[in-house]
Amino acid sequence: MSAAETTEVQLVNLTIDGQEVQARPGQTILEAAQAAGIEIPTLCHDPRLEPYGACRMCLVEVEGARGPMASCGTAVREGMKVQTRSEKIIKIRKFVLALLLTNHPLDCPVCEAAGDCRLQDYAYEYLVDMVPWGWRGPVVGDPGTHPNIAHFGERCILCGRCVRICREVMSIGCWGYLNRGYESEVDTPYRLPLQEVGCVSCGQCVSTCPVGAIVGQRTPQGAREWQTEKTVTTCSYCADGCRLVLHSYRGKVVRVASEVEKGVNRGNLCVKGRFGIGYADAPDRITKPLVRNAVGEMAEASWDEALALVRARLAAARAEKGGSGIAAICGTHCTNEAAYLAQKLMRTVLSSNNIDSIDHGEQAASEEALKRALGVAATTNSRKDLCAAEVILVVGANLTECDPVLALDVIKAMRTGKTVIVIDPRTTELAEKAQYHLAVKPGTDPAALRGMLRHILDEGLQNADFIATQTEGFSEVEISLANVDVAAEAAICGVDADVLKAAAGAFGRAGAAAIMYGSGVAQGSNAVDTIAAIVDLALLTGNLGRPGTGLYPLKSGANSQGLVDMGVRPSTLPGGVPLDDEEGLARLEACWGSAPTGNPAGLSAGEMVEALEKDKIDVLYVIGADPALALADEARVRAALNKTGFLIVQESFPSDTAEYADVILPAAVACEDEGTFTNTERFVQRVRPAVSPQGESRPDWEIVQSLANALGAGWSYASPSDVMEEISAVVPDYAGVSFADLEDEGRQWPLADSDVCRESILHSDRSDGKVAFQPVATGGAPSAVDADFAFTLLTGCVREHHATGVRTRRSPGSTNLVAEARLQLNPADADRLGVAAGDKVRVAARGGATLETSVEITTRVPEGVVFLPGFDPAAPVTRLLAGRELGAPAVKVEKVA
Ligand code: SF4
Ligand code: SF4
Ligand code: SF4
Ligand code: FES
Numbered sequence: 001m002s003a004a005e006t007t008e009v010q011l012v013n014l015t016i017d018g019q020e021v022q023a024r025p026g027q028t029i030l031e032a033a034q035a036a037g038i039e040i041p042t043l044c045h046d047p048r049l050e051p052y053g054a055c056r057m058c059l060v061e062v063e064g065a066r067g068p069m070a071s072c073g074t075a076v077r078e079g080m081k082v083q084t085r086s087e088k089i090i091k092i093r094k095f096v097l098a099l100l101l102t103n104h105p106l107d108c109p110v111c112e113a114a115g116d117c118r119l120q121d122y123a124y125e126y127l128v129d130m131v132p133w134g135w136r137g138p139v140v141g142d143p144g145t146h147p148n149i150a151h152f153g154e155r156c157i158l159c160g161r162c163v164r165i166c167r168e169v170m171s172i173g174c175w176g177y178l179n180r181g182y183e184s185e186v187d188t189p190y191r192l193p194l195q196e197v198g199c200v201s202c203g204q205c206v207s208t209c210p211v212g213a214i215v216g217q218r219t220p221q222g223a224r225e226w227q228t229e230k231t232v233t234t235c236s237y238c239a240d241g242c243r244l245v246l247h248s249y250r251g252k253v254v255r256v257a258s259e260v261e262k263g264v265n266r267g268n269l270c271v272k273g274r275f276g277i278g279y280a281d282a283p284d285r286i287t288k289p290l291v292r293n294a295v296g297e298m299a300e301a302s303w304d305e306a307l308a309l310v311r312a313r314l315a316a317a318r319a320e321k322g323g324s325g326i327a328a329i330c331g332t333h334c335t336n337e338a339a340y341l342a343q344k345l346m347r348t349v350l351s352s353n354n355i356d357s358i359d360h361g362e363q364a365a366s367e368e369a370l371k372r373a374l375g376v377a378a379t380t381n382s383r384k385d386l387c388a389a390e391v392i393l394v395v396g397a398n399l400t401e402c403d404p405v406l407a408l409d410v411i412k413a414m415r416t417g418k419t420v421i422v423i424d425p426r427t428t429e430l431a432e433k434a435q436y437h438l439a440v441k442p443g444t445d446p447a448a449l450r451g452m453l454r455h456i457l458d459e460g461l462q463n464a465d466f467i468a469t470q471t472e473g474f475s476e477v478e479i480s481l482a483n484v485d486v487a488a489e490a491a492i493c494g495v496d497a498d499v500l501k502a503a504a505g506a507f508g509r510a511g512a513a514a515i516m517y518g519s520g521v522a523q524g525s526n527a528v529d530t531i532a533a534i535v536d537l538a539l540l541t542g543n544l545g546r547p548g549t550g551l552y553p554l555k556s557g558a559n560s561q562g563l564v565d566m567g568v569r570p571s572t573l574p575g576g577v578p579l580d581d582e583e584g585l586a587r588l589e590a591c592w593g594s595a596p597t598g599n600p601a602g603l604s605a606g607e608m609v610e611a612l613e614k615d616k617i618d619v620l621y622v623i624g625a626d627p628a629l630a631l632a633d634e635a636r637v638r639a640a641l642n643k644t645g646f647l648i649v650q651e652s653f654p655s656d657t658a659e660y661a662d663v664i665l666p667a668a669v670a671c672e673d674e675g676t677f678t679n680t681e682r683f684v685q686r687v688r689p690a691v692s693p694q695g696e697s698r699p700d701w702e703i704v705q706s707l708a709n710a711l712g713a714g715w716s717y718a719s720p721s722d723v724m725e726e727i728s729a730v731v732p733d734y735a736g737v738s739f740a741d742l743e744d745e746g747r748q749w750p751l752a753d754s755d756v757c758r759e760s761i762l763h764s765d766r767s768d769g770k771v772a773f774q775p776v777a778t779g780g781a782p783s784a785v786d787a788d789f790a791f792t793l794l795t796g797c798v799r800e801h802h803a804t805g806v807r808t809r810r811s812p813g814s815t816n817l818v819a820e821a822r823l824q825l826n827p828a829d830a831d832r833l834g835v836a837a838g839d840k841v842r843v844a845a846r847g848g849a850t851l852e853t854s855v856e857i858t859t860r861v862p863e864g865v866v867f868l869p870g871f872d873p874a875a876p877v878t879r880l881l882a883g884r885e886l887g888a889p890a891v892k893v894e895k896v897a
Contacts, residue, residue, distance in 0.1 A: 014080035029071035029082055030058055040084050041122050044159035045072040046208045047261050049168055054160050056096050060084045068092060097128040100157050105139040113212030115225035119157060146194045147816035148201055148217055148275045155213040156186050162205035162214055171411045174199045200799060201817055203274040207258060223249035231690035234677050235273040236333040236670035237802040239555040240405045241679025242273050246671055246690035253277050253671050253690050264683055270404035271800055275813025280669045282810035284654055287695020290664040306663050311710040313646040317618035323352030323597060327608045327617045330357050330568050331624030332557020335675025335687055337723035338700035339566040340574060342623055345708045348594050353570050353602030357563040358625035359556050361606055362519045365527035366553040373535045373772045378561060380762040381550035382681045383409045388548030391419045391510035395445060395534060396520025397554050400429040401799040421503045423448050424520060426867060427860050436503040439862060441782040442792045442888045444493035446526055449533035450776055451489030452504035454481050456540055461508030463542030471539050473773035480775035508541055512548030519556060519796060523888045532774035539773055545764040555680045562678035565731060570602035575731040591730050605631060612640035621648045623700060624667060628656035629804040634879035635849060650703055655806045656873055665703050668693035675701060675720040684737055685746030789846055789890035791866045795877045798869045805871030821872035822856040830857045833895055840896040845880040845889055852896055866893060
């Protein structure tokens with residue numbers, strides 16, 4: 001307990017087993033004991049869940065109480081005297097265990113949980129070696145048909161944890177009780193397969209089951225708990241930054257687990273994090289350098305040969321065009337260390353600012369609007385602050401699929417009575433549960449937000465004090481909203497004006513309200529306006545700089561935030577420093593020993609395509625990204641990659657981009673790599689290798705260093721830790737961070753003043769300047785559909801796959817659930833088109849691009865809107881996106897005969 005805590009709250013004094021203990025008011029005896037290092041056995045307890053009191057293993061004696069009490073559900077009291085291991089208590093525990101074991105098949109030799117089973121551990125610890133009513137013999141159980149999750153109901157001890165985690169944490173409810181008394185069982189409704197009862201395959205029930213009743217399906221690579229090495233690392237998929245424990249055996253990761261109460265995810269994971277690791281052992285892993293030979297085929301080469309060729313081509317390009325002829329794109333799972341070195345290579349050795357991240361396009365509007373208004377393009381608060389929010393507004397973000405673990409905090413907030421407002425054309429899972437769903441027409445988010453702003457002003461709900469003391473530019477916004485009519489804005493965006501007003505009123509009246517927005521916002525033709533209106537909403541109501549308030553721009557990849565921080569942007573240096581910032585340039589020059597390339601700014605990833613078309617770039621270096629599928633206008637991007645003078649692809653798999661490569665440098669995957677990721681909340685967390693890189697593949701940071709040294713840089717980083725040491729010296733927000741410092745838990749930047757900043761809320765101290773309102777001139781416009789091109793196409797992610805699916809498509813844990821992208825179509829539209837679920841349709845864009853895909857019929861999309869995720873190269877949605885700047889495109893959908 002920290003010194004601050006002891007002074008701020010009146011702590012409760014009690015004794016447990018004769019030991020004097022202090023606890024916070026409201027803590028349970030179990031929590032107080034655990035904090036004091038006193039172990040009390042539990043079976044039905046999981047800190048992620050409300051106390052339940054079903055198993056009675058945690059009974060303790062409390063002096064003066066009439067009988068033993070469940071420590072998991074009894075709050076501490078001043079002066080309490082607790083005995084956790086009295087003779088009576090031990091006897092009760094033995095009795096409880098004997099009862100459980102009577103009905104529990106003793107099939108430990110074949111049980112997946114053996115060695116990781118509380119019942120087994122306690123039976124051994126409490127010497128329950130004889131059950132008076134006889135043992136129950138082994139039962140040949142049926143694991144069920146879920147690809148990742150096995151259910152052996154006969155091993156169930158009815159602790160109810162799976163029932164509660166699926167209901168309380170996931171807000172779903174796949175498990176429930178059947179029958180009564182001795183016949184009680186836990187199963188799905190009507191014993192249906194999990195896949196048919198709304199299961200999202202998160203594996204949370206696997207993580208909580210204390211025995212082997214719900215476990216991961218056996219895989220050929222299975223290994224016992226005690227056989228595996230455990231490595232704590234950070235998930236490399238989405239930007240939530242979940243802490244994982246990788247179990248490895250004989251050089252392979254065989255299982256992914258989590259630590260309850262640790263990491264930003266507190267033990268929760270989603271389907272990708274828990275089951276999406278199989279890609280590491282995909283049969284098509286690239287494990288040797290490959291070089292295109294004289295007949296145009298990729299042939300194996302040594303590292304020396306590959307690096308010599310790359311060196312020669314880079315040197316030639318630099319000699320011919322200078323740095324402007326070279327460009328680099330980083331993927332979102334590049335570690336901070338690899339990303340930092342990549343931009344340093346570009347900005348010093350190769351004299352080029354042409355470096356960008358693959359996801360910059362969807363982040364650009366947000367970065368621009370946030371920098372203009374607040375000076376910093378990052379999430380202002382943390383997810384733990386969400387519990388202090390009275391209202392959470394979610395704009396254009398499908399949280400439960402794109403940020404599945406972050407979504408759990410919003411779901412929890414909703415469960416505890418907080419109001420959630422969703423602005424989204426689709427009826428996402430969150431929208432379905434939210435108090436207010438403003439199902440706007442695609443592209444009209446600014447109208448909904450302007451309507452909200454106007455209504456808040458009409459009702460006098462603005463925070464006048466905050467506006468007067470901490471903002472600037474309010475009068476311009478007031479003028480821009482002067483003639484705005486709420487009903488007219490509601491009509492533009494196609495929502496009921498009364499619902500819009502009610503949502504605005506709820507937001508405006510909240511003592512603390514937070515706003516999250518996601519990639520859906522970037523699909524509007526007016527993303528900058530939308531985000532400006534979002535910022536205005538926060539400022540108008542004074543929702544900035546306090547717990548429960550703030551802006552959460554959601555990012556798409558594990559290190560999306562880190563790439564910005566490391567300077568993987570064409571116009572900013574590490575730390576977000578502008579290219580003409582003399583102090584920043586001097587700091588880098590002092591550290592690097594040579595000046596980084598200053599102005600002019602380099603090219604963004606999108607602009608690189610045009611430069612490739614015009615032969616302005618001779619060498620493109622792609623690190624862990626797949627522009628062939630990720631960038632809008634697939635045909636154009638592929639043509640540009642095809643004509644690239646020299647394409648270096650640093651990858652672990654033959655991605656679609658790798659098809660055009662001249663050299664492929666085999667990269668280690670995340671479970672073989674070391675470094676850090678910075679998550680969407682600005683937490684810098686360790687990435688650790690659980691196994692060695694396969695074959696001759698190498699970690700990204702090491703490859704970049706080899707390349708730099710081949711070009712004469714003379715770098716001598718012995719490890720990623722060395723690179724972080726340099727980052728902490730040149731990136732002010734990372735000052736003071738080191739691998740040793742991150743050993744136990746991640747740290748949130750700004751890190752300079754560690755104790756204070758561990759709780760950091762950006763903009764809580766505005767002594768350095770005011771935050772700026774930005775007028776929003778228009779309410780946006782829906783896409784230009786017509787009789788032929790009658791549908792608006794939206795895209796985004798699905799929970800089983802990430803980005804272009806290079807890794808999840810190679811993970812059986814994902815593909816066995818969702819193998820192909822399907823076009824979501826409203827039932828009324830399906831009727832009109834005469835298509836049934838699973839039928840093939842052709843989707844055509846106005847420019848002539850077409851693709852064929854099968855159909856999923858769902859009310860999640862409204863009439864006139866279709867949705868296609870981006871992970872499937874057989875139906876590449878980017879083919880239909882001729883230019884995101886024009887907003888969501890209108891497309892034609894027709895049945896394939
Ligand atoms: S995997 Fe997740 S959604 Fe499915 S039953 Fe278990 S907890 Fe519920
Ligand atoms: S299946 Fe596991 S978690 Fe669920 S009630 Fe049974 S023992 Fe508890
Ligand atoms: S994909 Fe995202 S939500 Fe899922 S485990 Fe990984 S970091 Fe967490
Ligand atoms: S852990 Fe307390 S009753 Fe089960």
